[in-house]
Amino acid sequence: MRFSRAFIPTMKESPADAEIPSHKLLVRAGFIRKKASGLYDILPLGVRVLLKIERIIREEMNRAGAQEVILPIMHPAELWVESGRWDVYGKEMIKFKDRHERDYALGPTAEEMITDLVRKEVKSYKDLPLNLYQIGRKFRDEIRPRFGLMRAREFIMKDAYSFHASDEDAEREYWNMYETYSRIFERMGLVFKAVEADTGEIGGKFSHEFMVIADTGEGKLVYCEKCGYAASTEKAEQRKPEIPENREEKFKEIEKVHTPGVKRIEEVSEFLGRDEFPPEKILKLLVYIVDGEPVAIAVRGDREVEETKLKQVFRRKEVRLATDEEIEKFTGQPKGFLSPIGLRIPVYADYSVIPMVNFVAGAGEEDYHIKNVNWGRDFKVKEFVDIAEVKGGDPCPKCGAPLTEKRGIEVGHIFKLGTKYSEAMNATFVDEDGKEKPMVMGCYGIGVTRVMAAAVEQNYDENGIIWPVEIAPFEVIVIPVNVKKEEIVETAERIYKELLIAGFDVIIDDRNARPGFKFKDADLIGIPYQIVVGKKAKEGIVEIKVRKSGERFEVPVEKVVNKVKELIEG
RNA sequence: CGGGGCAUGGCGCAGCCUGGUUAGCGCGCUUGCUUCGGGAGCAAGAGGUCGGGGGUUCAAAUCCCCCUGCCCCGACCA
Known part of the structure; x- marks a missing residue:
């Protein structure tokens, strides 16, 4: 590729609406352009990256025994009605009708x-x-x-679905995909972590998310360096603490304190x-409405409720915070001073x-708190549940070692679905024993466009992207510093051709521009x-300059191809 | 959905509060000359329905109303 002929619109300034590095850089370096909120044009450089990502995915999926298909993007409503997800x-x-007034949707998943x-x-x-x-x-x-490609309305995804005659075989495939995904992201040169995750809207029995570690990630995860436990904070379990020995002996007398306006x-x-x-x-007390019924949720003051875990505890019914009016109505207590003592709703x-022993709680009346409250003695706990968000430093639920907390971008998610869809849609087969059974399913997704953004989020510096x-998009760029000097042009062209013949992805910056200008572009593009x-x-x-480290080597022209080969292949 | 902000040439912005005659700046773009190892200099140019509609006014980018688009924030006080 010749830079002079390439459609690579780079720019010095970031667009005003870009917030995070990947968004700014992908736009500045000419990989994408915004068309509308959450919709992007992908320019030639972007396409090159996406094709490489897709190639790795295809190779590994095929190697793992999966087969590629192409299904319509336009989904007839009936199927979604049938599964109950319409x-x-x-x-x-995105729903719409055709000329016959039939309902369709653009597929969000398949x-x-x-x-x-x-x-x-x-x-x-047998099939x-x-x-x-x-x-x-x-x-x-x-x-x-938001965040450019990270959360777009239209995006590219690899989605795989597996069908099995038994639960064991579905589980075997689940781990097969787990290994496959690990290889895929390793090959892409990304730092990632596979974590236990909540199954979300897709449903199913259990799942793992593949998270690219990056500070701008929307997801949080914790992991244990010692035993390898790793989970999304939407799923991560707390180690159940022991009830302190002889706790009753430590109990002190309840004491009401005046705390005007302190909430x-x-x-x-x-x-x-x-x-x-x-x-x-x-003690932090919150009121949630679970399927219309109020419940009080107590957590230690320095902890946050993880609503996804809360939903799990209540088996995915509708769970939401109570409004101020509901709080007053159901507890008869003023907000800000809620007390577990004498509460009419279950705690x-x-x-x-x-x-917790001898803790502070609201007094159930305006401007008062109570000291030395103790559960069991002063109020009844209906059940102890695991609903607080796990944080870095907390003990690992498996081995007790302190957990590490990181932010990450979810680029892949694998689910063991079970028979949720096969039963709803009557996808059955006749088994060896002659009986008709629902197929056991799994599904496995990778956000291809998101991988591109995540890769940038993890690999950039003040000068631009570092792929x-x-x-x-290209492995090597040849930069003739001055295209008016014959010996420079000749040498550059020769190296360019040799690299092409050797099979490298190479671009030559043959533009009649000043060297500094070309260096800046090369760095920006990454x-x-x-x-x-x-x-x-x-x-x-x-x-030869290495973008990532900034290292420079002087190399005789005839050794360039070998040196490049050595650098790329390690 | 609720709250806030923005919309002026391809990009980034000023002007608007306190209406007034050619709407400005930087980058980019075109042409020429010079320059050529970290986003060059000089000179000459091109390019704008000031998001759209309506209104107020002798006069609207500027004031008022409506619409659209885009961006940011939004449980944890109970």
């Missing part, structure tokens, strides 16, 4: 479409297992698209004296409350290796 997924779907295909064609256990995947556009009408945990702590009453000594307490060579052909060309010497 209304559930509802607002996230369980229904694939299940429909397989149920029609597969009737015997199982089957793992089919596709790489294509997906549409989700996000409440709030927040932090304020209470400050007011009563931080040293004696840190947030860990204060569920987080594990973090178990070791891992495996997914870089091409891993730059070959600078300058003054020493006439002595047969050129310079």
